[in-house]
Amino acid sequence: MPYVVTESCIQCKYTDCVAVCPMDCFHAGPNFLVIDPDECIDCSICVPECPVGAIYPAAEVPADQQDFIALNAQLSRRADWPRLTKVQPPLPDHAHWAQVKDKRDALVIALD
16 A cells, blocks of 8 residues: 655655655655655655655545545656655745645646
8 A cells, every 4th residue: 555645745845754765756846745656665664754744555545635645646657746865955934834734725736
């Protein structure tokens, strides 16, 4: 069962999870990370590294965030969402955004 990045990551983009991923299966967009479900080996070591609790096993993604399962799969295959292999600084205002709920409207899919 692959792991899934959910709404809490939007506008934070902490990459602590990237540092521990043995498969380098994280991909980064403008303000969100995703996990490639075909490359994830279900090791779960990324889960405790996420400071905002955004990573869940696919079977445990909250009901109101089930669409993030397909979104992770879709976005991880986009050429403009490159694979991350190293930790990067979080986004500006990450501390503020870490406290915000219901931030789907802030998700940026494409680089303009």
